[in-house]
Amino acid sequence: MPKPYSVDLRSRVIAACDAGERPELVGPRFSVTPRTVYKWLRLRRETGGIAPRPSDPGPEPILAPHADTLRAIVRDRPDATLEEIRTELPVRVSVGALFNMLGRLGLSFKKEGHSRRRTTEA
Numbered sequence: 757m758p759k760p761y762s763v764d765l766r767s768r769v770i771a772a773c774d775a776g777e778r779p780e781l782v783g784p785r786f787s788v789t790p791r792t793v794y795k796w797l798r799l800r801r802e803t804g805g806i807a808p809r810p811s812d813p814g815p816e817p818i819l820a821p822h823a824d825t826l827r828a829i830v831r832d833r834p835d836a837t838l839e840e841i842r843t844e845l846p847v848r849v850s851v852g853a854l855f856n857m858l859g860r861l862g863l864s865f866k867k868e869g870h871s872r873r874r875t876t877e878a
Contacts, residue, residue: 760808761788766796770806773797818849819857830863 765786772782779793800806819826822845829836829844836844838851845854858864 760811761792763807766806769793770796770800817853817857817860818847819845819853822846823857823861826857827861827863830858 765788769782769786769788772785773779773793779797780790783790783793796806799809825846826841829841833840838854842849842851842854849857
């Protein structure tokens with residue numbers, strides 16, 4: 757999700773509208789659409805402020821309640837594949853969801869050095 761426009765930009769746009777300029781002309785001057793200008797004017801009218809509304813972080817990941825279990829599995833079997841870890845979990849998840857959760861937890865399952873190790877002397 758993109759970051760909201762800054763309050764500084766919002767205040768400059770609103771100040772231009774308050775000075776009597778039309779939103780259709782103010783928007784392009786500040787590189788925003790006129791629709792955005794109208795939304796900010798409505799936001800100020802409804803709430804009294806122009807700060808962005810708080811965003812919804814979305815649903816909690818299905819593996820979040822099982823983070824400790826996941827840490828224990830990776831700690832006990834650091835060489836396990838994603839598929840092996842997935843079979844040991846108490847919930848059914850995709851390999852992608854497991855990969856994302858491991859990243860959120862900062863857990864690495866990468867085998868260090870195996871791909872760079874030579875089998876014979878050069």
